[in-house]
Amino acid sequence: MNRIIGFILIIFILCTMLSGCYDSRDVDDLTYVIAVGLDKGKLEPLRLTLQYAVPKEMGGGGGGGGGEGGGSKAISTVTVECSSLSSGINLVNGFVSKQINVSHAIVAVFSEELAKEGISKFLYGMERGREFRPNMYVAVSRGSAEHYLSQVQPIQEVDPTKYYQLIFSSYKYTGFAPNSKLFSLLNKFKNTMGQPVVALAGVSKHKSLDDFAKDPDFAKKPPTTEQNFLPGNIIKQGDIAGEIMGLAVFDGDKFMGEMTGEESTDYLMVTGDYSNSYLTMPDPKKPDNYIILNVKQSRYPVSKVKLMGNTPQINVEIKLEADFIAIQSGFNYENPQNLGLVENAASSLIKDRVTRFLNRTSKEFQCDICSFGKEAVKKFLTTKQWNDYNWFGKYKNANFNVKVEMRIRRPGLMIRTVPINTSQGG
Amino acid sequence: MKNKITFGKWEAAGLLINAISARIFLNFPRPLVESSGTAAWIQMLYVSILALIGFTIIIKLYKKFEGRDLMDISDHIGGGILRFITGIILLVTFIVVCSIILREYSENMKVIAFNVSPISFVMLFFLVGMIVAAYLGMEAIVRLHAIAIPIITVGFVIIFLGVAPFYDVSNLYPLLGNGPKKIFGSGFFALSTFSPLVYLYLMPPFIKTHKNLKRAGYIGIAFSIFFSMASVLVYEMVFGYPSGTESFLPTFELARLINYGRFFQRVESVFMFSWVISAMLYLSIILYFSAYVLQKMFRLKFYKPLIFPLVVIIFCISFLPPNLMTSITLETKYFTYFLWTLGFVIPVILLLIGRFVKRKPEKEILKDE
Missing domain, CATH: 3.30.300.210 (Nutrient germinant receptor protein C, domain 3)
Structure with missing residues (x-):
């Protein structure tokens, strides 16, 4: 009898202590960031863009219809000027109803302007924090990171994180970009045997093919192969303006220059x-x-x-x-x-x-x-x-x-x- | 009265494996990388060979003292005074090490999972586990080891194989890292990794035969060397030098890298599971042996009433370091310099003296639970 009472007591204590401990967080109470954009701020040192998932717009992708997740509606972006990555996230917490959580962030995009000054101070924050994953992708955008993220429209995917995962791993069948993960970037910053590169991102320079034809930079250009482009310069039109192509070369943590898809x-x-x-x-x-x-x-x-x-x-x-x-x-x-x-x-x-x-x-x-x-x-x-x-x-x-x-x-x-x-x- | 609790070499070896390898889930192998750079694996190999040589010498000397632990041998040599001195050295070390390890495990838990929970709340779970294990006694602890070690091993292997795509052999170059002086000079103190061998020398009354003690020791050391070497090599091949000196929890950082498609990722939960089992068992061993040594020091009839006061002392001492960084520094920078003496010097001295001292064996001092 004593054993049974003891057993029930243990189960009761475990259930109450383990399920409602200080760190309990309801999934529904969190805002899941999927992409982080970092630009040089105009009023503060950093302009931080957080692109987060809107779960209520993402449902209905599987099974009996419901179609696509609503494309761009499935994601929303917010931009703040702040002193650091963490302070920016904290600021956003002040006006977004749910707590910001970056444990599902899949990509961090730095603008070229910011990358030229060195990005280690931001990456150290990502490395130390337990929420940022070492497997997240890192890219440098030609132009502002905020603009690049605003132009991303995952039309084919129900889950917007899948868009980034697929686009950043497309190098396996295109060869247009490197495998640029946070872990290898951080590792190469510090080692003495090689220097880092990350993928180069950009937004289409013109919206229509006619506009490209009118642009003297493109009109004078001799025909080239599909690889010899930098992001933004692919002669195309359509819904998807964001592009990943080429290498952003780093010396330590400072951006040195860009290389083409070829x-x-x-x-x-x-x-x-x-x-x-x-x-x-x-x-x-x-x-x-x-x-x-x-x-x-x-x-x-x-x-x-x-x-x-x-x-x-x-x-x-x-x-x-x-x-x-x-x-x-x-x-x-x-x-x-x-x-x-x-x-x-x-x-x-x-x-x-x-x-x-x-x-x-x-x-x-x-x-x-x-x-x-x-x-x-x-x-x-x-x-x-x-x-x-x-x-x-x-x-x-x-x-x-x-x-x-x-x-x-x-x-x-x-x-x-x-x-x-x-x-x-x- | 003879000790009725006996167990085999596998159980004893399991205890030894966990006691030596549990630090893989803490700071290990970062201190080796800090000391020898890219040659951390050579340093590990070096101290492993030293540990094997040391154990071979000790086990040869032990032949004369079949079924007797270090406390019995001290008593045989110098009577109550030497038994007390040996006991106090072991007890103080066990309590301090247990306090620091408890603090580290709890703090690590707080950093990676429960960052809002108060540290005392996190510690409570470990303390409850330790108390229950120590109350249930040696048999429960070793039998649990026999069950848990294969589970921990599976978790360990998943992590080490999971990061295989990140292996880069060139991270092991330059071959001699920070130089032979660091590897073979100051690197000697990494022998402290094997200091938990002292628990084996407290187990002869339970293992009974010298043959089993010898086998348990060799099996325990061999597996521990394998796990430690694997841990050093994998960590170095993945993180390299100097990045490898940064990670606060090396094995956890390795686990975070595992990512196979959209399904098989975030496997650090496997790590957490193995880690908590290993931590709980390791802390239970130390608490049990602290009570055991204290019991033998004063020839007490029971050890169970000592458990709770010991836990209170351990809990209080664990709060002495003002922060986690101090705890880590204490363990990796200061304890390292003398802990190895516990596993190698003290037993050798006692056993050597014991060979020449001829005294009538005193009354059995071990009492049953």
Whole structure:
């Protein structure tokens, strides 16, 4: 009998103490922030934009209809000027009915203007706080972060966080941006073997294609491949104005400059984060036409660093394989005897591109964003010796030797291209 | 009167594994990274070898004292005075360590989950668990270890495998980190990681045979080395140096990184579960052995009445450090310098002297619960 009474007593104590403890928070009493934008303030040091989910507009996505979650209605934004990230969140708590919670924040966007001055003071707050997740994405926006977030319209997703998750992981099949997570950014800020990059975000420069055609900057531009853009410059029109493309290069915590979507692909190929993407290349036989390949990384890239005094010699070996997606000229490249032409042309194209990209990182930005320091450090026995060598200081003198090996594996669904017959006789 | 409670080598080994490895859920392996930089794993390997050598020596010396713990051996050598001196050294250390560890666990809990709750409220849950375990006695504690260790291990393995995509072997370079002087010189004090071996030397009356004591020790040390090495290597490969010197709770930070798709993420809840079990068991061990040593010091008939006063003392001492940072500094910077003597120097001295002292064995001083 005593045991039963004891058991009931324990259950009673546990139920009352554990369910209603000081830290209990009802899900319904919280405002879940999904994106954070940080700009330089005009009246205060920081202009903070919080984009949060509106749960009542998000329901009805699954099961028996209800359709989409209401697109932009499913999210709302608020902007305040404040002295720091935490004080901004506290300010917003003062006028938003539910308590702000950033544990589901999936992206932090910094404006270029703010990033040029250094972003560590804001990131330290994110690192120390338990609510910000190390897996959240970080981006730098061309123009204001507030503008970028206001232009994001997750039309296809019921859950707005999914929009960011998908758009920031699209690099796996586009190669247009790096994998820019808070954890790796913070880690690279502090280490001595590589410098950080994050994704570059932007808002479409013009609303219609006609406006692009009228813009002299675009009218004079020669035709280019789909990769060679910076965000905002993609010639497009439609509902979605926000774009993710290219790299924001950092030296420590300071933004140094931007690189295009094409250079982002080169970055991924050199670092081994490349999965697959399309490559549009001029036809070796008929340069007015394009060959489109679906390129994959067949082997992890091998980097070797030789230290010759103050000049690091960096050898990079990239192994790729590809499938034909389109051959505009209709030339029979599928024939094994002609395959080598495309393989050599593609290898040479990528080799030139990667070499140009690496030289830009070294000579223009003087930032080892590909972390070649991880190879160089193996030549040193102690941390003191390595720090004394000052790798970042030497990287600007680096020489690169890039080797690219491309193998085409599959022709798609066509084994050959039969010429088109016309009244003029083919 | 002979001790009726006996348990096997697996239970004893389980207790030892948890006592040594519980710090993985606290600061470990950050102090090693602070000391040796990228070579923290070499430092861990070095102290592991030293621990194995030390234990081999101690266990050889122990052969003569089958079924007797350090208190019995002290009594055999120097009678009541030496028993009292040994007891007071062990008791004070246990109480202080228990207080600091209790404070750290509770503060950590507060930082990562209950940040509005008062610290005393968080501590209360640990204290209640400790009291219940100590009242139920040694048998309950070791049997619970035998059940809990596999569960804790699963949680541990999930975390370490879950962060596999973040492994970067180049984070282990430069190979010698902050230099051989730091690794093999001041790095020696990391031997304190194995100081919980002292609990094994208080267990012979329960384990009975020397063979089982030896096996329990080797099994416990081997598993602890495996967990500690895995923890150091994984932490270093993920965070590297100097970032690895920043994390307040290294294993928790690792758990926060795990993210597989939209479903398998935020697994630190698994970490919390393993962590709380491990913490509760570890604190229970210390509390039980504090009462056990006190009982033997004064040849008391019962140990249970000592539990509550000890808990009050532990609770009060745990509030002495003004903040969490002081508690961590006390544990990682000051205790490290002498805790290793508890697991290696004191037993060696007692056992060596004991080999040459020939005295008639005194009356059994251990009483049943």
